[in-house]
Amino acid sequence: MENNASYVLEVMYDGTRFHGSQIQGEIPTVQLAINKTLSTLLRREVGTIGASRTDEGVHALQNYYQFALDEAPPENLVYKCNAILPAGLAVKGLYRAAPEFNPRFDAIRRRYRYRIYLQKNPFLVERAYFYPYHLSIESLRHTAAIISEYTQFESFAKRGAQNFTFNCTIHQSHWEEHSGELHYIVEANRFLRGMVRGLVATQIRIARKGAPADLRQIIEAQDCTKAFFDVPGHGLYLEEITYPDGRMVKL
Numbered sequence: 001m002e003n004n005a006s007y008v009l010e011v012m013y014d015g016t017r018f019h020g021s022q023i024q025g026e027i028p029t030v031q032l033a034i035n036k037t038l039s040t041l042l043r044r045e046v047g048t049i050g051a052s053r054t055d056e057g058v059h060a061l062q063n064y065y066q067f068a069l070d071e072a073p074p075e076n077l078v079y080k081c082n083a084i085l086p087a088g089l090a091v092k093g094l095y096r097a098a099p100e101f102n103p104r105f106d107a108i109r110r111r112y113r114y115r116i117y118l119q120k121n122p123f124l125v126e127r128a129y130f131y132p133y134h135l136s137i138e139s140l141r142h143t144a145a146i147i148s149e150y151t152q153f154e155s156f157a158k159r160g161a162q163n164f165t166f167n168c169t170i171h172q173s174h175w176e177e178h179s180g181e182l183h184y185i186v187e188a189n190r191f192l193r194g195m196v197r198g199l200v201a202t203q204i205r206i207a208r209k210g211a212p213a214d215l216r217q218i219i220e221a222q223d224c225t226k227a228f229f230d231v232p233g234h235g236l237y238l239e240e241i242t243y244p245d246g247r248m249v250k251l
Contacts (some may be wrong), residue, residue: 004068004069004070005068005069005070005096006066006067006068006096006097006098006099006101007066007067007068007069007073007094007095007096007097008064008065008066008067008094008095008096008097008101008103008248009034009048009064009065009067009078009081009091009093009094009095010062010063010064010091010092010093010094010095011030011034011060011062011063011064011065011089011090011091011092012059012060012061012062012063012089012090012092013030013059013060013063013088013089013090014059014088014089015054015055015056015057015058015059015060015233015234015236016057016059016088016126016234017086017087017088017089018030018033018056018088018089019056020053020054020055020056020058021050021052021053021054021058021060021063022050022053023035030050030054030060030063030089031048031050031065033085033086033089034048034065034081034085034089035047035048037081037084037085038067038081040084041074041077041080041081041084042069042074046067047067048065048066048067049065049066049067049102049103049104050063050064050065050066050103050104051063051064051065051066051103051104051107051241052064052104052107052110052238052241053193054236054238055194055233056233057126057232057233057234057236058233058234058236058237058238059127059234059236059237059238060237060238061237061238061239061240062092062238062239062240062241063238063241064095064103064241065103066097066101066102066103073094073251077094078091078092078093078094093250093251094250094251095248095249095250095251096248096249096251097247097248098246098247098248101247101248106243106244106247107241107242107243108189108242108243108244109171109187109188109189109240109241109242110187110188110189110190110191110238110240110241110242111172111185111186111187111238111239111240111241111242112185112186112187112191112196112236112237112238112239113183113184113185113236113237113239114129114183114184114196114197114200114231114235114236114237115127115128115129115181115182115183115235115237116128116129116130116131116135116181116182116183116184116204116235117129117130117131117180117181117182118131118132118135118180118181118182119132119180120132121180124181126234127234128181128234128235129231129232129234129235131204133208134208135182135204135207135208136207137175137177137182139203139206139207139211139212140175140182140184140203140204140207141174141175142212143202143203143206143207143212143215144173144174144175144184144186144203145173145174146212146215146216146219147170147173147186147199147215147219148170148172148173150170150219151167151168151169151170152166152167152219152222153166153167153168153192153195153219154166154222154223154224155198155218155219155221155222155223155224155226155227156192156194156195156198156199156202156219156224156227157192157193157194157195157198157224158192158193158194158198158224158229159224159225163192163193166192166222168188168189168190168191168192168195169188169189169190170186170187170188171187171188171189172185172186172187173185173186173187173199184199184200184203185239186199187240194229196236197229197231197233197236198224198227198228198229200231200235200236201227201228201229201230201231202215202218202227202228203215204228204231205228
């Protein structure tokens with residue numbers, strides 16, 4: 001980001017309020033709202049670099065946006081940002097970043113959670129995926145364990161995705177039960193576009209109509225037409241992004 005000092009905003013947002021996180025002209029996105037807010041407060045045009053792209057409807061408990069300043073940030077910048085930003089988006093913290101820091105490429109882990117609820121609940125609408133059918137938790141746990149054995153996930157990259165590699169190192173993949181909800185937690189060094197929703201949808205399909213071993217065939221086919229992606233974005237949460245120690249210092 002040229003020779004200016006580098007700063008990073010930590011944010012969280014309700015993905016149903018935006019058309020995705022990445023800027024798309026004047027279409028309401030998370031990045032556009034952040035850019036406009038910073039530009040207003042700093043009285044000049046400000047661009048940002050996001051840590052992780054999320055699709056329309058996908059929520060984030062933690063994401064990061066980097067920007068450059070050639071002076072110290074204004075006092076109470078976090079408070080001032082939150083006074084301007086729309087209701088579905090909030091700044092959690094401000095950081096000073098190390099030289100040459102890149103929020104996307106310096107991340108070493110990302111963790112996602114997908115929430116499914118099994119009984120109708122008006123308070124979970126657009127916060128989780130309503131799936132009122134029986135799912136075998138034993139099957140889901142088996143398929144989640146299988147995912148951990150692999151590093152090549154071309155079958156779970158949406159068609160047209162541009163990737164220099166389809167390799168991902170899975171650090172954790174498991175299902176949890178939470179009082180009427182099922183949660184899939186997956187953490188990896190990187191993810192392909194649509195990968196988490198693909199993993200969830202395919203596991204659900206297998207738990208309903210197949211055997212866990214079917215997942216091996218889908219992964220090893222390296223063909224996205226063999227997988228399923230038909231679960232909504234609003235059940236998915238970007239939960240945490242991890243960086244090496246010393247890359248950012250909270251102000």
